[in-house]
Amino acid sequence: MIENRPWLTFVSHATLLTGIALVALPVWMALVASTHPASAFGVGHIPLWFGDAGAETWGAVLFDKAGNGVDVPVWFMMLNSLIMALGITFGKIAISLLSAYAIVFFRFPFRNLCFWIIFMTLMLPVEVRIVPTYEVVANLDLLNSYTGLTLPLIASATATFLFRQCFLSIPGELVEAARMDGAGPWRFFFDILLPLSRTNIAALFVILFIYGWNQYLWPLLITTDDAYYTLVMSIKRMLSVTDGDIAWNQIMATTLLAMLPPVAVVIGMQKLFVKGLVDSEK
Amino acid sequence: MTVTFPQKGLPWLLLLPQLLITAIFFLWPAEQALEQAFYQEDAFGLSREFIGLENFADLFSNPLYYQSILTTLVFSFSVAIVGMSVALLLAVMADRVIRGKLAYQTLLIWPYAVAPALAGVLWWILFDPSMGPIALWLKSAGVDWNHYLDGSQAMILVVIASTWKQISYNFLFFLAGLQAVPRSLIEAAAIDGASPFKRFWTIVFPLLSPTTFFLLVVNLVYAFFETFGVIDATTKGGPGQSTTTLVYKVFDDGFVGLDLGGSAAQSVVLMGIVGLMTVIQFRFIERKVQYS
Structure with missing residues (x-):
């Protein structure tokens, strides 16, 4: 550190945290979306917080046939x-x-x-x-x-x-x-x-x-x-x-x-x- | 001078797998593309006729091809410039902080590992006009977002998805470049009273120019050739031709349009472009090695 500028350090941390949040945004949204039942998307928006259908969706995805002509x-x-x-x-x-x-x-x-x-x-x-x-x-x-x-x-x-x-x-x-x-x-x-x-x-x-x-x-x-x-x-x-x-x-x-x-x-x-x-x- | 082994046959045996695969899966198809570019073939591959440079003449008299060149340039430079600017900002900030540097780095580099097609799908859904949170937010702010209909919005979307994935790469190289800037220079400038902002533009940024130039070439190559997945999984070149880059067009004309001669002529043009970019990249690396 060359000199002590507290506000600049604050700006640095804030910028980095914003960057990280923006970079993580799509994955976060995907994670949230995967915990809701398919019907939740019909109402016109993607839910913003976790639902309770996570285990069901992930189980179905991992072990059922993928569908749409994909039989594995x-x-x-x-x-x-x-x-x-x-x-x-x-x-x-x-x-x-x-x-x-x-x-x-x-x-x-x-x-x-x-x-x-x-x-x-x-x-x-x-x-x-x-x-x-x-x-x-x-x-x-x-x-x-x-x-x-x-x-x-x-x-x-x-x-x-x-x-x-x-x-x-x-x-x-x-x-x-x-x-x-x-x-x-x-x-x-x-x-x-x-x-x-x-x-x-x-x-x-x-x-x-x-x-x-x-x-x-x-x-x-x-x-x-x-x-x-x-x-x-x-x-x-x-x-x-x-x-x-x-x-x-x-x-x-x-x-x-x-x-x-x-x-x-x-x-x-x-x-x-x-x-x-x-x-x-x- | 390296000490060597005297065997004469062994080196050929060692090189054989690499040379065979290169010959069969790289040189042979490239030769086929060159040959096919001078023929016209019917869609079933039953007959073909030598037509000289006609495929190239067709290509360069087709306004759609020029449009695709323009699309590729807009797309590639947007990806390179947006990605590098964001990454440089983050790298400068990460270079400043003392606490949590490694944690920040970890949290910023993982998108490199995400396949382009998956990056496309993720952003595609965030921007979905009927349910994507970003699209809905844009709508409430007065922007009528619909990338299914609006070509420039579709372009913005594929640029965002492609850039998102590439920020990590740019970030790592900028951070390494920043750490190589001599501390004494910056300290001297600080003592002379230069503000952090002034120090960045007059000392750090000029010293970063080799890194910047290297990243520009790498990003252009990435946007040209590695973003096929982003486009294919989301816009499929549309709406209209608004996101059909040159690489997507080779695929689309060859496999969907079944215009083999035209697709081959495009392949030849692209080989020229990628050859040129590789040479630029290597000459630059050579220079860096000599002067550093």
Whole structure:
């Protein structure tokens, strides 16, 4: 603190609290809405304080079929989301660790070319090549499968760069010492490189889990079978009711359940999350 | 210079998974988009004919495409500027306070984890014209809110939902930037009698410009490519074309309109844009590394 200005400190706290309140507002309203029976929304406003139908709504949402053409309950879709998120996370970390290892610790022809090919993926997000990517996945018969949900998304330039950066900071003496002690490339990888990259892997895990869980466009394109629906994309199907008779309390509870795991990860592993965000700032 | 292993075949084996996935799921579709952009295909994919640059000519003579470019620019810059202003204000305040800094940070960063589609749904309901508390409050204040009919209101809604999610990211980077400003500079200015307000605009804000520029690029990329969920789950590009961004249009023309050639031509244009933005981003990072 440079100088003591009590009113300025007061303004700071007040601004922050207002900011927090505004940021939390939609989630608060959703939480309140999910504790009222569906009939409460017909009268023309969303109630402002908790009702007493919470347990009923949340139970129904979690365990009954979601409805509107979705024949699986929310817990099942959460499981699908979890499989997809973990598949993408572990896949990205594994293949990026291997590529970074190859690029940093070996010399071979076209090494730079390989690096640039991986770099290209940054310039080709799924969003800009939606139709042809769908066609490729359809040709490979990967629609409606866990492989289709995860595999096409696990190439990662960001993760490869991050691990490359991390490996480059490892002193050459360490490699030499390991080689003198007779460690081959695999032993070096598992006994030295992996333990040294532990924090980086953990930080990246947090970021990638959020990325994987929150996928929307991709599952929307390639799943038509509810056995593979993920929770985030199913929100759209639940909202697309034509007769205007939407069960808002259930939609709100589903939305909250869909955001709960990644939000819990961010709050529970705040330090790693911040590190991951700063490291992967592309 | 890093010490290396002598094996010749092993590195290829290590790179194989990444290269295979990149080739199959990134380069092949990109090549297909490039190829398709020069053909006209019927909706069933039975026949196609080479038409050269006609898809591009159609695209750039279509007023709807220009409208979509304008929509994207308005949307992206609104998201970037609103989000960064709010985040900067909060970060400056959080940098000032001593008590409860970490608690404030925790309570401000969690929206980053919310999927764009869910952020859209949450705000969509708060603004629902018949029952949303904000819409009803606006009505009592004399604003006739109905984003189902009014294009600019629909735009405001998707901007709010997209910005809400991105404030946490901007906040974290601004806070880190603020903490890197040398205390001695600020103390010197304080001793010379500069007010906190003056110190911010003449010392802190200029020193933050690398962070600001970096965040501007990141926010534009986010608004361009990652807000598909916000739009698709709420306005679906409407009413009319008022919230159809370029990315939404690729999807809409390709999957709903089944205009494969047109959609492919748009993909090619977008690849150019994203390539350009990536280059800007990387050149900037390089510079930051050199001078810091």
